[in-house]
Amino acid sequence: MGSGPREDFKNPVVNWIDERLPVFTLMQKEYGVFPTPKNFNYFWNFGAIAMVVLVTMIVTGIFLAMNYTAHEDMAFDSVERIMRDVNYGWLLRYIHMNGASMFFIAIYIHIYRGMYYGSYKKPRELLWILGVLILVLLMATAFMGYTLPWSQMSGWGATVITSLFSAIPLVGDSLLTWLWGGFSVDNPTLNRFYALHYLLPFVICAVVFLHIWALHVTGSNNPLGIEPKGPQDTLPFHPYYTMKDSFGICVFLVFFAFMVFFAPNYLNHADHYVPFDPLVTPQHIVPEWYFLPFYAILRAVTFDIGIPLTKIVFIEAKLGGVLAMFGSIALLGFMPWLDTSKVRSAKFRPMYKLALFGLVAAFVALGIAGAKPAEGLWLYVSQVSMAYYFAFFVVILPMLGKIEKTKPLPGSIHEAVTAKAK
Amino acid sequence: MSETKATHSSSAHEPDSGSTRRDFLYLSAASMAAVGAGSVGWAFVDSMNPAQDTLAMASTEVDLAPIEIGQSITVMWRGKPVFIRHRTANEIETARTVDVSALRDPQQDSDRVKKDEWLILVGICTHLGCVPVGQKSGEPRGEYDGWFCPCHGSHYDSSGRIRKGPAPKNLAVPDYQFLTDTSVRIG
Numbered sequence: 001m002g003s004g005p006r007e008d009f010k011n012p013v014v015n016w017i018d019e020r021l022p023v024f025t026l027m028q029k030e031y032g033v034f035p036t037p038k039n040f041n042y043f044w045n046f047g048a049i050a051m052v053v054l055v056t057m058i059v060t061g062i063f064l065a066m067n068y069t070a071h072e073d074m075a076f077d078s079v080e081r082i083m084r085d086v087n088y089g090w091l092l093r094y095i096h097m098n099g100a101s102m103f104f105i106a107i108y109i110h111i112y113r114g115m116y117y118g119s120y121k122k123p124r125e126l127l128w129i130l131g132v133l134i135l136v137l138l139m140a141t142a143f144m145g146y147t148l149p150w151s152q153m154s155g156w157g158a159t160v161i162t163s164l165f166s167a168i169p170l171v172g173d174s175l176l177t178w179l180w181g182g183f184s185v186d187n188p189t190l191n192r193f194y195a196l197h198y199l200l201p202f203v204i205c206a207v208v209f210l211h212i213w214a215l216h217v218t219g220s221n222n223p224l225g226i227e228p229k230g231p232q233d234t235l236p237f238h239p240y241y242t243m244k245d246s247f248g249i250c251v252f253l254v255f256f257a258f259m260v261f262f263a264p265n266y267l268n269h270a271d272h273y274v275p276f277d278p279l280v281t282p283q284h285i286v287p288e289w290y291f292l293p294f295y296a297i298l299r300a301v302t303f304d305i306g307i308p309l310t311k312i313v314f315i316e317a318k319l320g321g322v323l324a325m326f327g328s329i330a331l332l333g334f335m336p337w338l339d340t341s342k343v344r345s346a347k348f349r350p351m352y353k354l355a356l357f358g359l360v361a362a363f364v365a366l367g368i369a370g371a372k373p374a375e376g377l378w379l380y381v382s383q384v385s386m387a388y389y390f391a392f393f394v395v396i397l398p399m400l401g402k403i404e405k406t407k408p409l410p411g412s413i414h415e416a417v418t419a420k421a422k
Numbered sequence: 423m424s425e426t427k428a429t430h431s432s433s434a435h436e437p438d439s440g441s442t443r444r445d446f447l448y449l450s451a452a453s454m455a456a457v458g459a460g461s462v463g464w465a466f467v468d469s470m471n472p473a474q475d476t477l478a479m480a481s482t483e484v485d486l487a488p489i490e491i492g493q494s495i496t497v498m499w500r501g502k503p504v505f506i507r508h509r510t511a512n513e514i515e516t517a518r519t520v521d522v523s524a525l526r527d528p529q530q531d532s533d534r535v536k537k538d539e540w541l542i543l544v545g546i547c548t549h550l551g552c553v554p555v556g557q558k559s560g561e562p563r564g565e566y567d568g569w570f571c572p573c574h575g576s577h578y579d580s581s582g583r584i585r586k587g588p589a590p591k592n593l594a595v596p597d598y599q600f601l602t603d604t605s606v607r608i609g
Contacts, residue, residue, distance in 0.1 A: 156552065160573065163551035178467075182476045183500035184546075192470065279496060279503045281552040283572050299574060302588055318549060318590045374574055374588075 030216055035234035036241050037222035039413050043117075044220070044241075045248030046110040052249050053103045053256075054208065058201050060096040064089075068148065070194035072187040075150035076275045094264040100142050101267050102256050104290035107135060115335075115356060118344025119221040125336040127214040130207055132333045137204050139291070139329075144197040146288060150190060153269050155276030156285050158193070159185045164298070167319040184278060224416055225344025226409055233413035284373070292370030293363050297389070298325040299374040300382040324386065331393045338393055340401025348407040355396045362388040481609030483601070486540065494557045496545060499608050503545035503553050504596060505569070506606075509580065514538050516567065517581035527592045531581040534595050542606065543582040544596050547571040549589035554578060569593070 006025045009015040018024040067086050069078040082089035111131070114120055120128035147158040162179050166172040181188030219228070228234050235241070259266065267289055271282045287295050301321035306313035315323065331338075346353040362385040369382035410416035482499045484506065489495055494507040509517075517531040535541055547554050554569035554576070555561040564570030564577035566585045571578075576587030583592040598608045 156573075160550040160552065163549075166551075178471050180472075181470055182472045184502045184551075186476075186501045188473070188476070278501060279498070279553060281555075281571075281573060285552070285573050299588070316590050317588055321588075 030237075031242070032236065032238045034216065034237040035219070035228065035231070036237045037220055037228050037233060037413055038235045038240075039222050039224060039417050040220070040241065040244065041223050042244075042248060043109070043113040043223075045245055045252075046106050046113060048245040049249055049252045050103065050106040050110055051208070052253075053099055053106055054201070054204065057096060057099045057103065058205075060092045060099065061198070061201065063092050064096055065198065068194075070148070070191050072150060072190055072276075075148060075190060079149045091260070094260045098256065098259045098264060098267065100145065100288070101259070101290065102252075103138065104142070106252070107138065108290075111135070111332075112360070114221075115359075116346045116353075117221055117223055118225050118339070118341075118346070120336045121339065121344050122336065123218050124214075124221065127211060127218060128336060129333050130211040130214060132329070134204060134207050134211060135332070136329060137200055137207065141197060141200040141204065142288065142290070144193040144200070147185075147190065147193050148197060149272065150276045152271040152274040152276055152280075152282050153285070154272070155185055155278065156281055157287060158189065160285060161287075162189075164322045164325075167316070167322045169319070186278075221344065222413060223345060223347065224410060224413055225348070226413065229412050286371055289367070289371075292368075293366035294325050294328060294370075296366040296370030296374075296382040297328050297386050298322065299370075300324070300379065300386045302374075302379065324390075328386075328389060331390070335393065335397070338397040340398050341404060341406070342401075343406040343409065348409055349400070349404060350407070351404045352400050355392060355400065358388060359392045362386075362392070481607055483605065483607045485605050487604040491539070496557050497608070499544075499596065504608055505541075505543045505545040505557060505582075505593075507541045507543075507557075507580075509539050509541050513567065513580040517579060517583075520579065520581075520583075526584050526590070529581075529583060529592055534581050534583075534592070536598070536600060540606070541580070541582060542596065542598055542608070544594040545569075546594070547573065547576055547589055548584065548591035548593065549574055549576055549587070554593075 006018065006022055009018055009024060014024055064082065067078065067082050067089060069075060079093070082093050084090075086092075114128065114131070143157075143161060147154040162176060162185065165179060166176045168175060177183060179189075180186065181192060222228075269286065274282075286292070298321045301317055301324050303320070304313040304317050305315040305320050341349060341352065343349055346356060365381055365385040366389070369378045369385065372378040374382070410419070480500055482497060482504070484495075484497050486506070486508075489506065489508045491508050492510050494505060496503045496505055498504070507513075514531070520531070522528045522530055545553050545557070549571065550573060552571050552573035554564075554571040556563040556569035556578075562570045564579075564586075566577050566579035568578040568580045568582060568585075570576070571587065571589065574588050576589035577585050578589075578593055579585050581592075582595075584590070596608050598606050600606050
């Protein structure tokens with residue numbers, strides 16, 4: 001990074017610094033002249049958008065922390081004080097609260113982009129895995145943040161999700177006591193969640209750095225899924241993509257601001273404004289919208305897994321649900337090896353394209369079912385969708401590489417772009 | 423000269439000669455480091471376990487005299503709700519006559535109570551830790567006249583046993599002792 005021969009900068013101060021610590025050379029190389037495929041569409045904005053949201057969350061979070069008290073008797077009131085008495089506290093909190101949703105919107109689109117255009121394939125496997133790791137960290141951070149207002153939804157959401165660990169055989173209960181620091185979700189739990197909620201975003205920053213580093217080694221994928229063959233296929237990152245990203249960020253921020261100013265509680269739940277009572281569970285616990293598909297998978301496993309017609313059970317329903325939920329995320333990390341096709345972009349893979357649309361439909365169906373009580377028709381909807389979700393990764397992806405007839409790839413990015421222009 | 427060479431090849435400086443004294447040093451140093459890191463690390467891990475003051479609040483005494491037959495009360499024990507139900511003769515009878523072998527978590531009613539009329543349970547659903555409803559009159563008691571968990575639809579019977587829904591186990595029975603006929607210490 002940045003060592004080796006360098007060119008002088010005109011500005012003497014810049015040059016003086018750069019001779020000693022070549023940050024300007026680095027920026028010039030990685031964000032100035034960095035060769036970027038010239039055929040990006042707007043799907044390629046969402047990495048930069050997620051980055052902007054990450055910074056927004058950290059900044060608003062730090063300022064909220066200045067007025068927040070992590071104690072069971074004071075947490076709820078301190079959040080209300082932020083909303084009513086702290087200057088612009090309502091704004092900071094609404095940005096932070098809705099920012100979590102914006103983050104997941106950006107990340108889910110970003111992941112879909114990667115899946116549609118085959119960005120996870122060789123040589124970008126590690127880049128993809130780092131991305132999955134960021135998703136997991138993001139989920140953990142969002143979950144812990146949700147407990148901090150110490151509302152009914154906070155406390156009971158925390159109870160339900162931490163109780164997942166009690167499904168682990170033998171050590172489950174001791175592990176749960178350890179996680180809680182007591183015998184239920186209580187003050188020690190709130191304190192540690194606050195500490196971790198403050199820590200994890202910086203861990204995310206570190207992994208994002210590695211994610212971008214890996215990206216700058218392999219270079220970006222593009223909608224055609226073929227590697228650039230020379231300078232005619234690329235553009236310098238600045239000003240072409242700094243400009244395109246800025247435009248996309250502005251459009252996204254309009255939407256973000258709309259949510260903050262006109263519908264700040266649209267994605268929230270009324271029980272999030274009732275203080276936590278450890279003796280009364282709300283009638284209907286639902287997680288935030290971005291967890292609903294995974295929550296539906298958790299609840300879709302209502303059957304023990306064992307030898308049929310006997311009483312022998314290998315995996316109880318509860319453990320089965322937990323394994324399925326974590327498995328559904330872990331499977332993403334194996335995608336580079338589960339997909340055996342040589343062709344990256346779904347543009348040239350008609351069957352994969354359909355299968356992927358099916359996956360999106362299953363994910364949305366799981367999300368809707370996750371918000372409903374787990375019984376009757378909705379249980380079947382989530383079970384069928386879950387079956388498709390797993391089949392997509394374990395059966396369809398490996399099989400398509402063998403049976404799919406792909407469309408012919410263009411000779412180069414330049415050729416495809418100019419042919420389109422005619 | 424050849425003699426010197428022969429001594430050298432069997433000495434610790436020859437990298438190809440199998441296990442050497444240096445390997446032993448590496449291994450013992452690495453194991454010491456691992457033991458050291460582990461013993462310091464344990465302090466951090468164990469600091470997250472329940473603290474002494476949390477453990478000290480581990481028992482609760484309850485006066486049962488004011489609870490009428492058919493009534494239930496909820497008391498707090500270790501931050502968790504404990505259900506105490508003064509069961510009716512009918513409830514005891516129903517709990518007794520169930521075919522235990524057909525249950526998910528087979529247990530006789532007599533193994534779950536110390537005195538037939540007093541059923542004492544940890545009021546935490548064994549699925550994912552919600553508090554089942556059915557304590558107050560008017561609340562749904564599920565299909566088996568016990569408790570119903572609103573989170574994911576588990577039904578418990580009048581002995582607190584799981585009968586229907588996703589929960590794997592019966593409602594837990596805490597450790598308790600009758601101090602007198604009408605007072606009990608939980609924990």
